[in-house]
Amino acid sequence: MSELGKIEPFKRISVLGAGAWGTALALNAVRAGRDVVLWGRNAENLQMIGENRQLPAYLPDITFDHPLETTTDLTEAADADCILLVAPAQSTHKIAEDISFFVKRGTPVVLAAKGLEKGSQRMMSEVLSDYLPQAEAAVLSGPSFAADVARGLPTAVTIAAGSLPLAERLCASLSNASFRPYASTDLIGVQLGGALKNVLAIACGIVVGKQLGASAHAALMTRGFAEMQRLALKAGARPDTLMGLSGFGDVALSCSNALSRNFSFGFALGEGRDLSELMAPGAKLSEGAFTARVACQLAEKYGVEMPIAQAVADVLDRKDSIDEAVARLMSRPLRPESDHH
Template sequence: MTTGSDKKRFQRISVLGAGAWGTALALTAVRAGRDVLLWGRNSENLESISCRHALPAYLPGITFDKPIETTTDITEAADADCILLVAPAQTTAKIAETIGLYVAKGTPIILAAKGLEKGTQRMMSEVLSDYLPQAVPAILSGPSFAADVARGLPTAVTIAAPRMTLAEELCASLSSRSFRPYASTDLVGVQLGGALKNILAIACGIVMGKQLGASAHAALMTRGFAEIQRLALKLGARPDTLMGLSGFGDVALSCSSRQSRNFSFGYALGEGHDLSNLMAPTAKLSEGAYTARVAVELANRNGIELPIAQAVADVLEQNTTIDEAVTKLMSRPLRAESDHIQ
């Protein structure tokens, strides 16, 4: 059992990334009684957070119930008992490299990005180990929208670490009346559940935006979850993790709500919006758009079929149309439903 003294081990917490999710997690840590420092690059946004207790650019209509201290000095933020690295998956390596000289040995770094690295197909914990071998990787994932967390609405997530005692201590350090983390040691399962569900959320968004019906949405969500299980189990994930918050729970949330960036991205595609506009630097980030092809490559390397992820990747790369992708999926050879677990 985690004691009060264990909580104090991670009293000074830094959050790297002052977007919607990073700010919401910083607010969570403050509510949990931690001393929090939030790092970001945009000084105007940071001033809004620290002085006006709001971040209208990312969290419109929300006024924070607790003050958050901010900084633009990443070396200052790297000096902490625990760090939450809340950066997009494709920039995680760069930030990890930047803070490499300033992070003390044994510091837990909780990764909150849900993606796989392009080119290398690495999970975020593998990226971190290359650039920060002295740190201890941990993962935070689960069904959670930044706006809900920022408002203090009830939310439950998973925090995975290499040792259960550490995972429990990290959970205790972030736990509050509205934020409930569950401990795990399955870093692979927690990461892959979060990364792969983003691809499925895009597919489900396309189906709903295209008005293909609730039946198609339910079928796609179910078969897509089978794909997640197929690849994740092959790579060492535990079945119970995939049926938990960071697996099925995250799928249930992200694949059925336009509050999800990936679902809303897919919805816009299904409605016929221009892909280049949706992928523009100023558009909201859809991690799944970058992860789809990487997941297919990783699956091919391991002899696993991901037809839904393949369809999403092909649509995003404009190798096929949405109508052609749907026809191809519906024309696949018939098979036993339970084949995906073999």
């Protein structure tokens, strides 16, 4: 691998999406010395960012250490050397379509959503290739909370691209004293790791919220991670990717921490909160709630078993109660632990 310090970084970076994660990544890019513009639709939030260096709606109690240039003009934001597309997975296609006329050929577009598209069952890089074929798709994923990155706390992630030189250049463009990206060319593994761990995080949240015990939590994380590996490997991922930051690392963070939106969503379900309330407009986004059924469809396509993902999907589709889903998992036929038997 090249020495990242000798690679010329991208100079002008635009970040599309001024929520918690987009704002945190924009701040991080400024810390890395880049010329950054942050695009969003909510003018009031952008004004708070620009004038007060705060975003109380998404990042409460944090005052940013650098000013951020903001805009509501998508044409202006699309005029950049590199674009970070930080929209929810189900909205990625819409923003990609909106900027398709303005993005220059060969511009890297780094996808930061951890999800799979409902209906089409596509990864975000596949969505991008349909709506923005002239762009170079890349993916940023790994164990990272927006609040930690916004505060400048030490964080490590994976950035995957179709070629190693591009992945390394993206790493060089976003790296700073508190943010360490690792380059990869495994777009499939990095995306599936990030998307599937959200489903597992919901399951773990349910177990903790329902007070099923630490033993159940540990067993679920372990078996759920095995499910993730089975599907990702069948889909073409590399084994080492799933053991890395965007796989095991993200599972370790998101499946045991209340700051994880997916874990918190599952925790609320486990406590008995109503699903319709948690999925209502304005509620905190849980990407895993949209990905669960898609994961099961992919598992069927590739001929792999994912009973934990299936249990989560059945609960979210109101086919099973949590108690019924747990009983179904515990009564599955006994089998060897390793898939190699």
